Amino acid sequence: MKPEVQSMKNYFIGLDLGGTNIRAAAVTQEGEILHRVKIPTEVPLGRERVIANILKIIDTIRQETKGLKLSAIGMGIPGIIFFDKGIIAQSPNFPDWIDFNLKERLEKELNIPFFIDNDANLAAIGEGWIGGGKGFDNFCMLTLGTGIGGGIILNKKIWRGEYGMAGELGHITVYPDGYPCNCGNRGCLEQYASATGIVRMAKEELGVRSSELGEKNITADMVYQLAKNGDRYSLEIFQKMGRILGIGIADIVNILNIEVFILGGGVAEAWDYFIEYTREEIRRRTYRVTGERVKVIKAELGDDAGIFGAAYMAMKNRDSYHFRC
Ligand SMILES: [Zn+2]
Known part of the structure; x- marks a missing residue:
């Protein structure tokens, strides 16, 4: 040889x-x-x-x-x-x-x-290998981008479900009669905690209040920049987004007793403006024993x-x- x-x-x-x-x-x-x-x-x-x-x-x-x-x-x-x-x-x-x-x-x-x-x-597999999920046997990854991608790792393996449809965490219902989603449901998590959801909520806000969001083409990044500058309405949008995300995560905690949630995607950049609301909502909607042990952490590998x-x-x-x- x-x-x-x-x-x-x-x-x-x-x-x-x-x-x-x-x-x-x-x-x-x-x-x-x-x-x-x-x-x-x-x-x-x-x-x-x-x-x-x-x-x-x-x-x-x-x-x-x-x-x-x-x-x-x-x-x-x-x-x-x-x-x-x-x-x-x-x-x-x-x-x-x-x-x-x-x-x-x-x-x-x-x-x-x-x-x-x-x-x-x-x-989720990538983050589990060398990113934020390294060393954890069980975790959920949520990618908060244009939509919401989800991945569930159980016993160090991806849970794909019967035919690959598991982990559609963006389509958990958070409002029974909420905003229509292109999956066919209404009030999906994706409609409130993705970049698309942030933009839609910002536009709705314009209908009832006036703020610096009075520009025509609102982007999620614009809302983030305004939140950074202390704009009250933009901060409220991230607070609402954070709470709704917490409701979704609490449901997963109640079903799977998973302790680690990893958040990635562009919307996670606004971490400081939503995370406390997410954590508060998780504690509020789970048993004390499970809820207080939940860790919500940042993804490490980006794109x-x-x-x-x-x-x-x-x-x-x-x-x-x-x-x-
Ligand atoms: Zn949906």
Whole structure:
């Protein structure tokens, strides 16, 4: 056996397939990023173009990591993903990719184990590996972005549910007759504790009061900046958001007796303006024994949580790959 082949170091690729960009990184078994690439997804140019772009980004990374062995690839995609079969059942970013077997397609092209999973699940896996969830056997991750992504780790493993739909924490009902959600329900947590929810609440606020939010195109960041400057109405929006988030978390505590909740995503940046209200609401709505032990902490990996999670998921599943039929 050639000695250089024997000493060849393994690495994994973690991909994040977003509606705007595909981001990818070469990641070692120790969680070190060797190289990273970002290219446009080009969704309007059709599925074949997106697949060509995925292959292109993988090829770019392989060119940059010559001398190392690519062992497996993992990719996160928003939507309903059947992990076992590698099928995208439905994704908000790719409306015409219904029941599409991306795993089969890409493994045929690449001849390398390729795994896909829901992006929020992978963010939880990433945080559990080398982020805020490291060392905890059980935790929930909530990504407070444009929407709310959720991932549940039980006994150090992601809980995917019967067919990958577990952890839809953004769609817990917090108001019985609340604002309609695009999942079909009303009053979902996502409608109040995401960036979209912050913007909507800020706009509603304008209807009844006047404040510095009188600008036309309100963004969640704008509300955050105003809160920083002490604007009363903006602070009230984050207080309301914090309380509602606490109601959602308290429900999860009551069901699963989970003690650690990790918050990521852009809205979590406003931490100082909502967290006390969240904690207060959790204590108010749970048994003392469980509620007072709950820790709500910040995510540590930012936008990279999904990439690390994808790489780790590929690493953990690669070994079983050869035995699949
Ligand atoms: Zn919903």
